[in-house]
Amino acid sequence: MVKRDINQDQGDSARAPHRAPFAERDIRVTGRAQLKPLPLRNDELNEAKRLELYRLLVEIRDCEQRAYDLFLQGLVKGTSHLSLGQEAVAAGFAGAMEKGDLSFCTYRGHAHTLARGVPMEKVLGELMQRDNGLMRGKGGSMHLTSVDHGVMGSYAIIGAHLPIACGAAWRAQYKGQKDVSVCFFGDGTTNIGAFHEALNFAVVWKLPVVFVCENNLYMEYTPIGEVTAVQHPAADRASAYGLERIVIDGNDADAVFRAAHAAFDKARAGGGPSLIECMTYRYSGHSRADPAKYRPAGELEDWQKRDPIQLYRSRLLAAGIGEAALKAIEQDSKRKVDAATEACKAAPPSPAEILTTDVYADGGWAWRN
């Protein structure tokens, strides 16, 4: 019973009309028709998967919030770019990925990294630039990488990783491996040259790569609509590469999961790339330096009313999942974040000797004899 209900309300949520403030940037879920030829198997979005998605949502939220708090305490150094408000994209995609699938992220990559199973301590440690960090402080928050978890890097030059994801997908195609490369990027990224080259390349070579545009309405401080020739910066360009136009509600973890799943199935079946535009919103400023004063009054609050976590929580409750199960996830998440924080605070800074390690494959940096 529960299962059927759950599957029903996915459709409902995808059809739910958006509130007035969003009317102008209307989230048109035109991708649905296209999802039909590859329907979800009934067992995909079952209770266990849903609880997993909820856990991802909550853990990402808590960890990002903690990163923000630590920044206020002066413990996160350098810059950092949070995904508060955008958790459903990370959760939905990671939830649909299989072990061996590869993620390519941007500087706004904590969420995607966590979602693939990288421990919070590793992520927070890197943000705090400690020796226990994912890259021992050498990369910093913008370059989170965990090859063991399929997180093939976070890239801080806009657009650079789209072609790189193509390359990983080419390897899968060449070797007959079944993994999919998933590449996350923002709305602003659609206006840079590498976006265009990667999309065309991926289609011509029919690569198993999925391009995911998280449209949070802004580049750094400039509204995307002011610098883009079309309304939907990614989806309205899909036809330029012979791809289908897909825009989904990026605050709805189920909608994201389903779109991801369909795209992955297509990729694994040799059907080539997909481009998915997820409408979402970031609650904080672009980076830790940004108070986000450029946002019109009320915009944040309106989006918060469609908070991905609250939205998903209500849905699970309505679907008959007990409050206790959700509470357990929430408490567990808090414990994890606290434990990770303490571990990071106790961790030493990176030792001086790693300054010059791993420039080359021999482990060192010698450019001369």
Place this chain on the structure above:
Amino acid sequence: MVKRDINQDQGDSARAPHRAPFAERDIRVTGRAQLKPLPLRNDELNEAKRLELYRLLVEIRDCEQRAYDLFLQGLVKGTSHLSLGQEAVAAGFAGAMEKGDLSFCTYRGHAHTLARGVPMEKVLGELMQRDNGLMRGKGGSMHLTSVDHGVMGSYAIIGAHLPIACGAAWRAQYKGQKDVSVCFFGDGTTNIGAFHEALNFAVVWKLPVVFVCENNLYMEYTPIGEVTAVQHPAADRASAYGLERIVIDGNDADAVFRAAHAAFDKARAGGGPSLIECMTYRYSGHSRADPAKYRPAGELEDWQKRDPIQLYRSRLLAAGIGEAALKAIEQDSKRKVDAATEACKAAPPSPAEILTTDVYADGGWAWRN
């Protein structure tokens, strides 16, 4: 009487079905509907203009053919990229341009340079790398530039000049000047990042720039269809920038002229950029090094049956323009080419002292005191 006839058969030619060999790459003239809101004034394609277009076609053909002959004689040095077969694009656009309008060309730019009125001697001199060349041999055939004629440079890095043309158009917009910047490039160029950035930028800033894709079916040696996600590499991307899809018969000088004229009118009226894809074919190889063996048998011959000069000649005769007028143009052209050739052969090589001139605005190259 003659005038009316002439205007009539333009429509006919645009509608003429293409012969079987082209069926696969069908030239669909879908731009015509869109041209309607800006109809040609009756006096635009009058007899004088048509004779001018014919003169341009013939002179470009003769000059390019001569360049080829001189290459065979070892007198053209370096590389060179001919427009034999593509003359109607250059003639049609230049014929529609006004003094002050600006051309931005590629390495395949002899035709566009000649079409703006640059003397043959200057062009051939540069190809022969003599002191009488347009840039005294310093630029070479790939960089023909004549600021006095509005030829703002020929660019040899694929795609680089699209953003540059935007900049020139931005100046016109900012200063309230009425000139249009026209940017010519090939089909292969549509897959490079700068294409994408320029198109989006031009539309967002509503710049008076016209992008002209000369689709000659090949990049250097690779058929464009093998490396492009859509059939019409430029036109099928227009919608990604909110632009109308325009594909025209690039071997029909009248069709080119009309499309150019409409786009220029739109640009001058503040309506922003256009993107026009002209279907055409190059008779020779990509560059002087290329025997073009990769072409399927018969393809060249089929296109030659729709030779832009023969096509236009027949049309003018049918429209009542006398054979004598055409012959006069043809003979005059031969005389010009011969005179230019002789002048170039007699011209000295560039003197050593210009090796280091004009690196900086002071005329010299001093990077130190």
Place this chain on the structure above:
Amino acid sequence: MAELTYRDAVARGIAQEMSRDPDVVFLGEDVAKAGGVFKATVGLLEQFGPQRVRDTPISEQAILGAAMGAAMTGLKPIAEIMFSDFLAVCFDYIANEIPKSRYMSNGQVKCPLVIRTGNGAGSRFGAQHSQSVENWAMMIPGLKVVAPSTPRDVIGLMAAAVRDPDPVIFFEHKSLYAAKGDVPDGEIVDHLGTAKIVRPGKDATVLALALMVPRALAAAETLAKEHAIDVEVIDVRSLVPLDLATILGSVARTHRLFTVEENPRLCGWGAELASIAADEAFYDLDGPVVRITTPHIPLPAADNLEDLALPNALRIVDKIRRSLNA
């Protein structure tokens, strides 16, 4: 005379030139409404309006291409590339288009523009947002290259760059934006191609640029106080044109040369200056020419590691002391 930050000097320098010449226009990402991600261009939009101060898409090739096209046809654009690391995504314009068009056209095409960009380390941003890349520009024939170290020089060199008929790459050091300095009232116009002896000395010549200038000066004080070594510190300021009269003149007096640079080791501007000295001032030199550089590694994000990577006063003191005593 007023105290000003390096950051505010950028806006003042640009404003000075935009007020003077209506052909000066300014474009970049987030530069107009938001005043720039480093807040270095706050107020320009309000003062000069949206036709002259323009936000762009994230399209660095379009930014530099548009600046070039505008410069060729009569404007004097200032283009911002937010971080100098991003010069790599529009490097064709830096290397092949902007610097070569005048030469290739035999003098027909001009390109009077300024590309200003946030350069250098110290912000713990990691390997793709911290590089010092003056050498990327210096190595390209046809460009001019400056890197001011004080608020006053920011204004004066910005004015000189905007008025210059050639393309100028203007490196602002991110770690200097908050630095303060006295700036005279009224118009300030400096000269490209002039180095400044910022501390006279007799025992060795120390060449530095941008953030390395205050560090070299601090090192000089320590060397003087603690080691009785009196070095001359020169703020090179302009890599192209290069003021070799001042630099080689100093070496002729001190007989020793040290360069202090943030470029990673290989092919930095220090290599160029050192090798010029090794040729033209060989017989003036009493000892090795020593380059003090960032090691040849990508930059780490962690603060302690980043601090270790860059030349600092301690390392400069140490290197110079050992070399002079050797």
Place this chain on the structure above:
Amino acid sequence: MAELTYRDAVARGIAQEMSRDPDVVFLGEDVAKAGGVFKATVGLLEQFGPQRVRDTPISEQAILGAAMGAAMTGLKPIAEIMFSDFLAVCFDYIANEIPKSRYMSNGQVKCPLVIRTGNGAGSRFGAQHSQSVENWAMMIPGLKVVAPSTPRDVIGLMAAAVRDPDPVIFFEHKSLYAAKGDVPDGEIVDHLGTAKIVRPGKDATVLALALMVPRALAAAETLAKEHAIDVEVIDVRSLVPLDLATILGSVARTHRLFTVEENPRLCGWGAELASIAADEAFYDLDGPVVRITTPHIPLPAADNLEDLALPNALRIVDKIRRSLNA
């Protein structure tokens, strides 16, 4: 042993490695069906099939990005960038992505790939197709950089590059493609980071690379015959890693150093090598370190002008003779 052109050596080198290792794949513009615009990769498509030898769109960023992603995940791609000048349109991959990923990830990410590219002048192609840009790669930490001067070295260094676990930029000189040389039969595998003394001598050390090697050798003959000057010529071959043992060892014997490079004057590899010598070999040196370079100008198209721009045997002889006799 067979006589082979430098051009054919490229295809043979690639074929040798593709035969050995199925993870070696090759991509670029017009490289497969057409065999490359320089005809340096003719036959590879036929031999290894369309899955391993692939034509790409004109999308240099996609080419290098795809090579990088493939390298990160298990392939060993060879990517062609047709002319080295075009490295500017994909420079982000050269400067920020490929060389930094291993370091930033603290060793997690590997990037074993080869980027081969047609470098250098002599074809009268003008300023955007003739540059010698080894220094663009040498200045970036994390890359390895080689530039062979003979057919044999093409094969051996290509093998070494493909087998190397780090990214290697492989500069082929366009003006050497037609050059012939003896090549042994069978597998040839060389070592990165090894310079070669191609002519022993005692009066001065001359460092050269690629096309400059035969010119330096020709100059050496003239110097010996006409001026009784006996110079040692070293083919540097590998800029990173750099064989300073060989180079500085030679300087210690000859006491003079000349570099002959095609890079334009400022911040070329010659500057790096000269400044290393001016530091580490200062007390070995009996006279100035002299760089013989292309002047700091964009390259002209006209044959006589282009010939004037590049260092040639005459200029090398003249410079060395004057400097040694000074």
